[in-house]
Amino acid sequence: MKRFDVIIIGGCASGLVAAINAHRLYPEMSIAVVEKLPRTGKKILATGNGRCNLTNINTRCGCYTNGGFAKTALEKYSVEKSLEFFSSLGLKTYTDSEGRVYPTSNTAASVVDALRFNLDGIEVITGEAVTDVKKQDGGFVLNNEYRCNYLITATGGKASPSQGSDGSGYALAKALGHTVTNLYPALVPLTADPAVTKPLKGVRIHNAVITLEKNGKSICPARGEILFTDSGISGIAAMELAASLERIKEKGADIFAVIDLAPDMSREEIIEYLTVLRKENRRDFDSLLTGIIPKAAGIAVLKKSGVKSTISGFSENEIKIISEHIKQFRIKVTGTKGFDCAQVTSGGVRTDEINNETMESLICENLFFAGEIIDVDGICCGGFNLQWAWSSGLTAGELGGKAQC
Numbered sequence: 001m002k003r004f005d006v007i008i009i010g011g012c013a014s015g016l017v018a019a020i021n022a023h024r025l026y027p028e029m030s031i032a033v034v035e036k037l038p039r040t041g042k043k044i045l046a047t048g049n050g051r052c053n054l055t056n057i058n059t060r061c062g063c064y065t066n067g068g069f070a071k072t073a074l075e076k077y078s079v080e081k082s083l084e085f086f087s088s089l090g091l092k093t094y095t096d097s098e099g100r101v102y103p104t105s106n107t108a109a110s111v112v113d114a115l116r117f118n119l120d121g122i123e124v125i126t127g128e129a130v131t132d133v134k135k136q137d138g139g140f141v142l143n144n145e146y147r148c149n150y151l152i153t154a155t156g157g158k159a160s161p162s163q164g165s166d167g168s169g170y171a172l173a174k175a176l177g178h179t180v181t182n183l184y185p186a187l188v189p190l191t192a193d194p195a196v197t198k199p200l201k202g203v204r205i206h207n208a209v210i211t212l213e214k215n216g217k218s219i220c221p222a223r224g225e226i227l228f229t230d231s232g233i234s235g236i237a238a239m240e241l242a243a244s245l246e247r248i249k250e251k252g253a254d255i256f257a258v259i260d261l262a263p264d265m266s267r268e269e270i271i272e273y274l275t276v277l278r279k280e281n282r283r284d285f286d287s288l289l290t291g292i293i294p295k296a297a298g299i300a301v302l303k304k305s306g307v308k309s310t311i312s313g314f315s316e317n318e319i320k321i322i323s324e325h326i327k328q329f330r331i332k333v334t335g336t337k338g339f340d341c342a343q344v345t346s347g348g349v350r351t352d353e354i355n356n357e358t359m360e361s362l363i364c365e366n367l368f369f370a371g372e373i374i375d376v377d378g379i380c381c382g383g384f385n386l387q388w389a390w391s392s393g394l395t396a397g398e399l400g401g402k403a404q405c
């Protein structure tokens, strides 16, 4: 049996910062990271389209589910403190106009390198999935092979399992007495009626407003880019609605995505625009709306509106109907692309079972949690989930300030 003072299960975002912080605070302790994949940091490489959007200067607890729980760690290891930490690892960053922070090199590999090159003095065991954990004689025994006094579980959720996080951490948490909430894929494209989306494949609407509608009630609007695909709707604004959609989905109930394709124009402005076009009568039918929305979207709007005549023959009512469909383009949505394609898991180990000051379990002494395994997720794209990984991981690495050799 190999013995360590501290073992961190999961060698990616939250696990690596937890390990580095624990080593800095307790240099005399033996620390190991146990990672199931052949290399550490794989998921970070996939983040931010390979650029790693590592945080966002607009981070606040309102950006998270269970933000009240997350607040203490987010304040202690704030964006500023997290960036200081990365700077101490030798990583330089920049902030874009929307507050998103990226490595100066614009490659996620730089973030992984910064972490990996600071693992000296920490044993990194790769290619080892932890499948069994027991509390024994005041410590923890993993896979009947490793023993430790302090255990940090940083296994991620079950989103994007090809990057390592296959949900196996939940079984470990349960084995140590914890409860796991319902789990939903989050930040993932929506699936929708292909008869509507297929002809629109590749059409991108910048700055659309998209809202879910169930039983005539509107839920959670999101604003930003949407992209139609052959199976549904992608783009940041659509992806931000995924977890809510999964939560309200129920058999037999129709849910619609209602999209404002031209949010910067009012209905009246659209009606006025179309009235001028009718008078000028210079456009062919398919190109009628290209002045305000992409051509394919315009064709779909005209199809939904059921208008058949040429522009010069449009009635006032037909113009009004077209404007309604531009402002409220409705598509029946059927679900999401699921955990395989999701960036994040919504749900996890219950937050009322964890001390939010230390990330220590309130059920099992000397057990700590970090990252996405906890029921905290950033509801928007833009660096919030990695910020949670850093804040919770650095906090967990403090081992509640009570560690002894």
Ligand SMILES: Cc1cc2nc3c(=O)[nH]c(=O)nc-3n(C[C@H](O)[C@H](O)[C@H](O)COP(=O)(O)OP(=O)(O)OC[C@H]3O[C@@H](n4cnc5c(N)ncnc54)[C@H](O)[C@@H]3O)c2cc1C
Binding pocket: 009, 010, 011, 012, 013, 014, 015, 034, 035, 036, 037, 040, 041, 042, 043, 044, 046, 047, 048, 049, 052, 053, 054, 055, 128, 129, 130, 131, 154, 155, 156, 157, 159, 160, 163, 164, 165, 166, 167, 168, 169, 342, 343, 344, 370, 371, 372, 373, 382, 383, 384, 385, 386, 387, 389
């Ligand atoms: C494609 C994609 C793009 C993303 N882009 C961004 C972005 O730009 N900005 C942002 O803020 N967030 C982004 N995210 C989300 C972000 O990557 C995660 O929220 C974050 O990595 C979670 O950190 P974590 O340490 O909790 O888990 P993970 O980073 O998932 O790490 C968990 C690690 O534990 C290992 N592991 C799991 N189970 C076991 C086990 N039983 N035994 C041993 N090891 C185990 C896994 O192999 C993995 O290495 C993105 C996610 C994806 C999938």
